[in-house]
Amino acid sequence: MACRVLGTCSIQLIDSRKEAVDLDEFESIRLWTDSRQSAERQREQGVIVGIGDDAAVVEAPQGEGGTLQWLMAVDTMVETVHFNAATMAEADVGWKSLAANVSDIAAMGGVPRHALVSVSVPRAWEPAGIRRLYDGLYACAEQYGVAIVGGDTTSSPLHLVVAVTVMGTIEAGKAIRRAGAQPGDVVFVTGPVGMAAAGLHWLLAAAASGQAAAAPAQPAGGGAAGSPPCVPLAAAEAAGVAALVQAHRRPAPSVRAARLLAARGTVTSLNDVSDGLASEAWEIAEASGISLSLRESRLPLSGSMAAYAHRVHTSPLEWMLYGGEDYVLLGTIAAGDAQAAKAELAAAGLPMYLIGEVSAGPAGVELIRDLTSADSYNQRHSAQYAAEAEAPREPIAKRGYNHFAQ
Amino acid sequence: MACRVLGTCSIQLIDSRKEAVDLDEFESIRLWTDSRQSAERQREQGVIVGIGDDAAVVEAPQGEGGTLQWLMAVDTMVETVHFNAATMAEADVGWKSLAANVSDIAAMGGVPRHALVSVSVPRAWEPAGIRRLYDGLYACAEQYGVAIVGGDTTSSPLHLVVAVTVMGTIEAGKAIRRAGAQPGDVVFVTGPVGMAAAGLHWLLAAAASGQAAAAPAQPAGGGAAGSPPCVPLAAAEAAGVAALVQAHRRPAPSVRAARLLAARGTVTSLNDVSDGLASEAWEIAEASGISLSLRESRLPLSGSMAAYAHRVHTSPLEWMLYGGEDYVLLGTIAAGDAQAAKAELAAAGLPMYLIGEVSAGPAGVELIRDLTSADSYNQRHSAQYAAEAEAPREPIAKRGYNHFAQ
CATH class of the missing domain: 3.90.650.10 (PurM-like C-terminal domain)
Incomplete structure (x- = not known):
């Protein structure tokens, strides 16, 4: 958990009253991750040491029918490349950054178990926006039984970057690769x-036509204080595309x-x-x-x-x-x-x-x-x-x- | 390995002739990671599937005296926050992004074993600059016996972001936490x-006084085509601070x-x-x-x-x-x-x-x-x-x- 060299060790953000807030890294991590997951979830995944030390410590789970092998994957979401303030709310970014990794574990036939979360936060974001990002992340973790065991929080000059690593397991020798397809299959x-x-096609069109700004009030999307809110789901429902928007988010x-x-x-x-x-x-x-x-x-x-x-x-x-x-x-x-x-x-x-x-x-x-x-x-x-x-x-x-x- | 939504799937960079290059994600990963580590290193760390599938597959190593537990840590380096083109060459960024994580595993008393590397690359970077980043990363991996088993490559709007995850092991129950200090110790x-x-103090002063630009030619530091090279080690040697600069880099x-x-x-x-x-x-x-x-x-x-x-x-x-x-x-x-x-x-x-x-x-x-x-x-x-x-x-x-x- 190193936090800075050229900047300060704290994470600098703007609060809801548009005032600058300095959070030290440990304060911010506590603010966003404390008491978010049950002790049962962590125990069930063999977590001995979770968030808060130099590294997480987990027990290797026992396979029912024999040895397990480990699966490891990382996937990164970058603001302006994978999402922007109009296309996804913060909680969606949190959900999807974990879901993309859970999917990589599924693609090997495995069970997702543990995740590490690295968030690089621009100064313009509100602390409450990052809290909402973690809301989505923890919701996805609960859905798929994943224990969040650690992470890193750094400042970012301009764009939010979320890199999530997921570890999972698979019965030894049973991982399904890309290379085994046979004629006749x-x-x-x-x-x-x-x-x-x-x-996404609809979201980009809606954002371009100003539907985000015109939409009825809802919890502010877009983590940056003062940025336009994300296109609300209500607008997608009205347009008959809610299922498509949710498939993206x-x-x-x-x-x-x-x-x-x-x-x-x-x-x-x-x-x-x-x-x-x-x-x-x-x-x-x-x-x-x-x-x-x-x-x-x-x-x-x-x-x-x-x-x-x-x-x-x-x-x-x-x-x-x-x-x-x-x-x-x-x-x-x-x-x-x-x-x-x-x-x-x-x-x-x-x-x-x-x-x-x-x-x-x-x-x-x-x-x-x-x-x-x-x-x-x-x-x-x-x-x-x-x-x-x-x-x-x-x-x-x-x-x-x-x-x-x- | 998902790569884009709002942008294209390819990584766009500028080559040494200042021409735009489109690399698809798999081309770029091959370019930077193929044949960089010996089969022995990968085998020694129980790697069954390395870079190139949805997730890496590794065998749990056997502890000599009993069961092992897993250690997991992630650490992220962000351009302008942790380094800039003057303070570190690309290879230094690669080395340090892995070393910081290896250190987290050491801080629990453990053995570092596997790493995943997520790199978000600005368009202004040369492919050769990212190759040099991986040079440093693989050099550090060899030094500490770490197998690089996977990663993710995405575009980034402006700043380089490198998030490295390291997995290691520790004899069950032997991880050393922060909480055990006793009076009398x-x-x-x-x-x-x-x-x-x-x-770093010297590097920032040297950069401010123009030593980077005035320095004798060396392989261009700073991944961005046309950016000033990083302050050369020769200048640090001349100033009697080479050991300090290397401690930072x-x-x-x-x-x-x-x-x-x-x-x-x-x-x-x-x-x-x-x-x-x-x-x-x-x-x-x-x-x-x-x-x-x-x-x-x-x-x-x-x-x-x-x-x-x-x-x-x-x-x-x-x-x-x-x-x-x-x-x-x-x-x-x-x-x-x-x-x-x-x-x-x-x-x-x-x-x-x-x-x-x-x-x-x-x-x-x-x-x-x-x-x-x-x-x-x-x-x-x-x-x-x-x-x-x-x-x-x-x-x-x-x-x-x-x-x-x-």
Whole structure:
């Protein structure tokens, strides 16, 4: 917990009365983290020493059926790159910065357990704004059973930066990598794709048209004192896009699905959809040296996303393939176990969509355009699918989504 | 490894010909991390999956005498807060961002093992500058036997931010906390204090007087294309302050000392001196509910620091007590074992200075001014010490150093 060299050791912020506040690092950490998590949660995750010493101390949990291995991942959110004051409230930033890491652990088939949180805070932020960031972070931690065990707080010259590290465990030898996909396997995803990108599309448009400022009063979003509040959820509800906005702000990683799938032993590759279905499919294809064929008719489509795409004259397919930040899982599974896995997840109330097949290399990803027209997205269930033999096949580009290029 | 929302997925940088370069995240990670560490190093630390999947997978190492517990710490360095283009070259930033975390593991008595590296890179940086940052990071990793197992790379609007997480291990129940100091214990440090602060003092003065720009050509410091190079070590050598500058740029955490001390079982509290001797002593005093008395005559003094302090008419004591970033260890040990511990460390070529005593609370830190005059710092070994009974005692403030207040 070192805090400064060129600046002072304290964190300087502006309070609600627009006055400068100097918090020393320990005061600020206490203010934001004290008594936020139950002793049970910390004990359950084997925490011996939590926040407040040089390092956290945790006991290695015992695997039921044998040894466990550790999983470790870090993910960083940077103001203006991953969010701004209009697109996300502070609590959303806290939630999502942890959720993105929990998703990385799920993408290996593991159990998330411990997190460390590094927050670099600009001077213009209110202490209460950072408190709200931690509200979201702790809410996500409770949702996924993660113990927050430590962190670092520093000043930042201009932009908020949140770097979260998550440690998890997996039964020894059972981590699911990207490289195991085999010809004949079935491709699956554990939830709809493209919703987060559509939500962001709406948020940026709403912010540009001044909806954030015009919206009815709500707890001030945007941590900086005096900055415009974030676009309120009420405005998204009124526009029929609340589910899309929440998909962007509060992603829900597929941890339960990951654990059920990992236990079957038939999943041959797994990725979380952080950078878009196309990009993640390409990673599996290249790592495994195989080709993935995705069927357009099978891609899980959100009705509200399709409706919004129609309104703004955009193809939902662009968001579905290239949108990213959905934090569902994309993977491949032995063909003989695909339906049984789907049934097991359904019994647990979890979706699993079988969206394509694996064939022998060279590495590539293609889309089988087996819908008769783009319009039929809105009448999906009654759409006529093109006969298999006739359906055209198109290569899917190895790229992510560029929000500025729209 | 998610990379963007509002920006693009690629990392945009400026190359040496001042042209914009777009690197996708995987290209950039490969460019900076491929083949940088031996397979032996990774195997030795039980790495099953390293950089390149959603999360790293590592085997829990086996303790020789029983179960191990895990230690986890994160530390972040922010451009303009912890360094700038004049004070540190990119490789120094890489070294120090890992060293600060290694020091946190040492401060619990543990063995550092694995690191995750999150780098947020401003557009103005050259790819070669980030490569040099990783040079320093990997050099530090080799020095301390740490396997780099993963990370995240994002864009940053203006300032470089490096957040490093280190995982280590400690024999179960043996982690040394801050709260165990007992009346009668002896206070120790494992190296000189104040050198890093003195080095930074010189660096800021040199930068202000234009020594960075006037210095002979060297590999460009400062990652931003076109930014002034960092103050060269040759200039520090010419000024007789190279050791001070290196103490600031390349701190050497006391891992070996920590392990030898932890094995004795007589160390009752331990901290690393990241925020200054005074601040760390206060942490132990408050956590343990005791009072620490430090003897001025016993504080380990660097000759080059004392000489530089004399030249700039500063009291070396200010740097020694409040300077910070020394990354030596401050702790307390049972009085009966202090000399034997010192002898064991000496036999291993490691310093240990017995600098004071613990007495019953209330929590506090005082300095016994047992040197006859401030001048005697320069004639330390021949100085006349005030007789014990006469030596005045002064409370030591609970604060860090403010470089701007000088």
